[in-house]
Amino acid sequence: MEHQPKKKATIYDLSVLSGSSPSTVSAVLNGTWRKRRIKESTAELIRDLADRHQYTANLQARGLRSSRSGLVGLLLPVHDNRYFSSMAQSFEAHVRSRGQCPIVVSACRDPEEERRTVETLISYSVDELIVAGATDPDGVHAVCIGSGLKHVNIDLPGSKAPSVISDNYQGARMLTEAIIRHFSDDLKLGPDELYLFGGRDDHASRERIRGFRAIKRELMQGDSDKCIEPTGYSPNMAQIAFERFYEREGKLPRGLFINSSINFEGLLRFMAQHPNEAFLDIVVGCYDYDPFGSFLPFPVIMIRQDIEGMITKAFEIMAENRPSVQTYLIQPELVPPRTALKGPLDAIKDIA
């Protein structure tokens, strides 16, 4: 790496070069110059100098003075699954289109880490924040309020800030019904053959369980507590749950409602230990969409949450000056087996 760290030009450098004052240069370069009645020709001169010297504003200085930063944050639980990575992708596009700079961070579902991370973002004066799938949204809220940071919860609601979430109850109803109806009449599923795996004690899981049970009672006239196995959001715990079930019963339930694609990965781990024959007659419904998951060797019905819709709504809310603390439900979509949906990447031109 050959170095040539010619320090970056500042407004003071341009001020000297142009013969104008720093404030004039500043005004010209940040667009407020008309308001300050700077002559067109002066502006032109300065702009010219600026890009001849590759001037770019020091955003820390600007941020310090104006206590805004042009940064918009997205706090994720984790990066590594298609739901949240799609969210990051949509988020970035939105923020970019508003001329701001997106920054995405994850906090591993750790309430402590969530708060620390947001503290850090605040120290950089991020202008707005979307809090996605936080384990402790109200804790994050407390931190935000302390510094007047605008924020909206998404995916998991909080009780103190506006929230945009998908309609988990409806979604779970659709998904459960689709699983049941996927079985033909002669192989009809019994209430004890339809299980829900995954999730924990959060709002989304509770709603999904509620929807699941409601439909079971409506369509199957039966539902028992033992058909629910929360495993947390970890592939490993889910795998263990599947293994235990299999050991106990000698087979998996024919109907499986899986709470998230992360838990679905637990089923994959289970699959790796067992021959495909063990999955011949099962039907899986997964609350989350993953394109590869949709084409597995058994029917996989998925719910795709309307990420784009949620993000859009979240930004709308943040644009209001005194948003009301309420939870907005966004309708998700049922995805039949073997479906390859387009995603945020399709918006990107690829120069083959």
Next chain:
Amino acid sequence: MEHQPKKKATIYDLSVLSGSSPSTVSAVLNGTWRKRRIKESTAELIRDLADRHQYTANLQARGLRSSRSGLVGLLLPVHDNRYFSSMAQSFEAHVRSRGQCPIVVSACRDPEEERRTVETLISYSVDELIVAGATDPDGVHAVCIGSGLKHVNIDLPGSKAPSVISDNYQGARMLTEAIIRHFSDDLKLGPDELYLFGGRDDHASRERIRGFRAIKRELMQGDSDKCIEPTGYSPNMAQIAFERFYEREGKLPRGLFINSSINFEGLLRFMAQHPNEAFLDIVVGCYDYDPFGSFLPFPVIMIRQDIEGMITKAFEIMAENRPSVQTYLIQPELVPPRTALKGPLDAIKDIA
């Protein structure tokens, strides 16, 4: 949202409260106080005040003064696939463990956007940058050098900065060989039945193609140009390529080398249009690992790149003071069909 934007406490506030000077407060709170011979008791007092008032440093101010920020950047092409989202996940863990703040941004494979984004990061005085899969690494390099920003390429190499990439040639050889050997003797694959789809004119694609062809010649005594179909990194283009092939030949090649999981999604889209029977006898090798992809209804052999290894190496290089401009190869791993590997998420404790 009830507001209570009690503006954040500054060292000046604490200075008044403690009766010490701002510089003393600053020194105490940033850890340089022993060097400045501050009395233990003074320090204690100030620390006490600081957390009673929930002081947190204004990092923009600190960054402005010290022209460093504590930020470490990762520039990705896109978020939305398991390869890059795993990378983001590993990256975050690394940066966090060093007490810095990770920020992940994507630039959509657009050279212009890549440079602009890095400009922005520089304006925030990011301390270091990992440039992953950049379309124009040398363009990014030019921007970085202008401000002395330490950076390392990863995934795709540049010619002006150190690069860490996976050994695409070896990986492609392993993968191609695995595909060929997956066919039994009586159903042996012919050279004209093994195609490579996807990729574009970048270093990784070229190396993979080179490895692919080398093995074809060694093992099959044959290889022709028509067996290579670069489609860019887009699901859509790949789908179109598969459709065209299918129309022309009435079937897909029995052996498919797919350049990336993104292109693999193109095959999914194709699959959605055709019955499973069209895939009965195919074997897919995909250069990239996706847990769900590994369990599709036909054999899928995958290459998992050693993301953790690449990130680790990249940080090692950035720690050197005058790293040499060379390309380090990291060995990837062959993943047999129906394999569920652990990923960065498994490092995260889940409070079920």
Next chain:
DNA sequence: CATTTTTGCACAATCGATGGTGCAATGAAT
């Protein structure tokens, strides 16, 4: 030509933290 208005810009304070320098008070040494 005298006065008012408008134009065009410079000045200087400010945002919050950092770090070099200088100086008084205290203790040690002679």
Next chain:
DNA sequence: ATTCATTGCACCATCGATTGTGCAAAAATG
């Protein structure tokens, strides 16, 4: 009792931009 070293901290310039204010020169008005 002096002198010297050490301790403990305050002072102030600085990083690069923003923004309210003030004031000369030019233009418009009577």
